[in-house]
Amino acid sequence: MKRPLELADYYTWKVPAQPALSPDGCRVAYVVYQSQHKANEDNASLWLLGADGKSVPHRLTRGNTADNSPRWSPDGRHLAFISSRADESEVVAAVTGPEEDPDWPARDKPRPQLWVFDLERGGEPRQLTRTREGVTDFDWCPDGSRLVFAARDPELAQLPYLRSVRGKGDFKDKGPLVLDRTQHKADQSGYLDEVRTHLFIVDAASRAVTRLTGGPCDETAPRWSPDGRWIAFLSNRTGDADNNLRSDIWAVSPDGAAALRLTFGDAGAADVRWSPDSRRLAFVSSLEPENLYRLRHLLCIDLEAAEPVTDLAAHVGRGWLTIGGTVPEPAVGDPANHARVYPVPERTTPYRVLTAGLDRPVIGPPVWLDPESLLVPLGDRGQTRLARVRVGGTAELVFPREDRLCTVRHQGLCAAGDRIVVVLGRAETGADLFSLAPSDLEEPGADDRALRLTRLNDELLADRLTSSYVRVAFAGAGGHSLEGLVALPPGFDPASGRAPLIVNLHGGPMAYDAPEFRFDVQYWAGRGYLVLMVNYRGSTSYGEAFCTAIRGDWGPREHDDVMRGVDALVDRGWADPERLYCTGFSQGGIMTNWAVGHTDRFRAAASEHGMWDYVAAFGTDDCHRWWQDDLGMPWHNWEGYRKMSPMVAVDRIRTPLLITAGEVDWRCPLSQAEQLYVSLKKRGVPTRLVIYQGERHDIDKPRRAIDRIRRILEWFAVYGGIPLDDASAPGYPDPNPCP
Structure with missing residues (x-):
């Protein structure tokens, strides 16, 4: 008999990512993430599989290491990847540090380095690099003899x-x-x-490394052109990269003798990809880089429009009318507009916006199908779908269908030969690899023709019940359309009685809840809770106006949208109005803090890694450019910062609140959680603060992830929730039981 998920199942669950098709489209390499119980680490291993679905998946790497970013050599014989495994003794002996640096490399845990499999010969992978600070990205040259890589270079x-x-x-x-x-x-x-990041070239046979770039700027994300003539990369060369987001596309010849500038500061670039004929580059940009509410579009530029650069290392601060940076005094008019002192370029980039007609954000890098068309993942109504885009200007969403509750996963798309491989996630079964032909996307029914290549979690799911999601639509205060996803407890029947409700608020806020497997949501639903996830105003995937609606005014709109979602489930007879609970992480934690100051309807709440006082947060977090564009400087806009801060409603909070924080979280600093905690303690509100030592903004230790899931349910159980009786995987002990 099947039973709900247990906490111990967290260590069994597998997630695929980063598929890479061989050049002939016959084989796909991919990464599988899985948590390790004894090591208390997340493991990333490489796997290999035939793209026709007829072969058994073969595991290439093992051990408690992070192996990722698989990329095929152009002849399909070799597979390069980045790994944090221990250095090969042969490489340690061959690659030594300079006499001036006897401690190189620092004797601590291994740095991520480049490794390569010879899949024709077989055997263990061979280490190619041993850099001081590790490799961050790489790409093959077209003849497979060399690789370009990016590395921090002190x-x-x-x-x-x-x-x-x-x-x-x-x-x-x-x-x-x-x-x-x-x-x-x-x-x-x-x-x-x-320390800056620069580009280097390593010979695949001899391991000899040649410096390609240097100087005062970072060069990242190298991509070698198919014809071998150029290596494109990203670099912010304004001379003031800490105060803007103007990364441009540049290119350098493999011998370093020539360089080009391809974009000119009017469109911050990311996810650059060469066309198969090397004539064009596609890239992702919001067109207004510092405004994070703007849609990210797919753009295209022609190589022939590039501008030659005579001295790349010295090309810093050139090509701008002004660099901006320092905010002038005193403020006049709109304080946010006053603070938007960003670089003004001398010229514009002759780009084409390929997704302008869709009003949907690009979510990840594109892949070229041929010299005239691409596939790119877009956010659409809370799902990530693929759009087929033609350089001539047409774009249409083609996979999966809108009525299918599934989503393309992040870093989950590749194409080669006559095959496309996509990582598709579903709420009930998790994510797996699927294969299609480009022709499958030409006509309706591509969903039915997609070939499932993996069944990563079928063995576990044969004995487990998972929750199905339903999409719920309701109206906002101004009549605007809103949607949410509801995870239903297995076997839920409203006729048998209402269920307690957990409102789970997504972060961002420029993000969205998608119909994919989430262990915490599935676990909570398996314990008997309805779980509501609202894509409130500020979420992406519903158009730019929907996202921009909260710019400079967080709080009231999102909260109203969420509570209308709660009302919709109560009105349907699904949710028990006497047992409502709220939680959220990051921006979801901020919204939880706002919610308990503006309603008493929740019996209890859990605020995870959120914020409390935006004035106090300024400069202690890592988001000063965001605040600058959204609200201006706090000394110019005290009232704007104050009214957006959840702290403004502290005197109205009566809801018992669990607070969690990371000790070294620089996105939502620990001090924010401490201020909230002490404020509620002083007012006599039941509250508890949990600080995860050594933790940053994300939860990166499996036991801590299990601990937070357990603690939230134990907190809710104290205030009328469902008692937790799962001892399958421990969290961490408490000095005192829950109050």
Whole structure:
């Protein structure tokens, strides 16, 4: 007899990502993520499978390592990837540091390096690089003899400081951090130094490395043109990269003798891809880089429109009428507009916007099907779907159908030969790889012709009940259309009685809840809760106006949308109005803090990694450019920051609140959770603060992920929720039981 998911199943669940088709379209390499119980780490392993679905998946890598970013050599014989596994002894002996740096590399955990399989010969992968700081991205040259890669590249003069702050070499403790950058911290990275990322070329046979770029700017995301003449990359060369998001597309010849500039600062670029004939580049841009509410579109430029650059390393701060950066005093008029002091380019880029007619955001990188057409993932009504886009200007959504509750996963698309492989997620079964032919997208019915290649979780699901999702539509205050997804408890029948409801609020806010498997949502539904996920105003995938509606005024609109979703489920007879609960992570935590200050309808709530006082957050988080564009500077706009902060309603909060935070979260800093916690304690509101030590904004340890799921349900159970009786996987002990 099937039973609901248990917490221990978290360690069994598998998630595929990053499919890569061989050049002939016959084989697909992909990554499978799975949590490891004993190591308390998330593992990423490489797998190989025939694209016709007739072969058994073959596991290429094992062990507690992170193996990702698989990419085929052009002849299909070799598969390169990035791995954090221990260095090969042969490479350690062959690749040594300079005499001036006897401690290189720092003797701590291995850095991500380039490795390559010879799939014709078989055997273990061969290590290609041993860089000080690790490899971040790479690409093959068309003849397969070399690879270009990006890596942080500290100068010799910077090494003593790096050893000091890391407590390495002669330093027995960690020295002081000395900061000069405006963007002085970043979540996941910590405090930022002055080390830049540059491009290098490694010979696939000899491992010999040649520097390609250098200087005061970062060069990232290298992509080698199919004809071998150019290596495109991204770089912000305004000279003030900490105060804007103007990454442009540049290109350099493989010998470093020539360089080009392809975009000119009017459209921040990402996810650059060459056309098969090397004549064009497609890329993703919002057209207004610092305004995060704008839609991300797919753009295309012609290589022939590029501008030659004589000295790439010295080409910094050139081509701009103004660089911007410093906010002038005093503020006049709109404080946000006053603070939008961004670079003004001398010229514009002759790009074509290929998705302008869809009013939907591009979610990930495109893939070229031929020199005139591409596939690109777009957000559409809470789903990620594929759009077929032609360089001539037409674009249409083609897969999956709108009425199918499934979604294309992030980093889940590739194409080669006559095949397309996509990672498609469903709420009930999780994500798997599916294969199609480009011709399948020409006519209706592509969903039915998609060939399922993997069944990663079928063994577990044979013995487990999972929740199905339904899409619920309702009207907003102004008559605008709203939607939400509802996870139903297995076997739920409204005729047998209402169920307690958990409102689960997504982060962002520029994001959306999609119909895909989420362990926390499935687990809560399996315990008997309805789970409501509302795509409130500010969410993407419903058009630019819907997303921009909350710009500079977070709180009231989103909250009203969410509560109307709650009312819709109560009116349907599904949700028990006496047992309503609320939780959310990041922006969802912020909205939870706002909700408990504006309604008493929730019996209890859990705010995860949220924020409380935006004035106090400014400069302690890593989002100063966002605040600058949204609200201006706090000293120019005290009232705007104040009215958006959940803290403004502290005197109205009576709802028991569980608060969680990461100790070194730089996106929503711990201090925000502490201020909220002490404020509620002083007012006598039942509250508890849980700080995950060493944790940043995301939950990156499996046991902590299980612990948060457990704690939320235990908190709700104290205030009328369903008691939790699952001892299959422990979280962490408490000094006292829940109050």
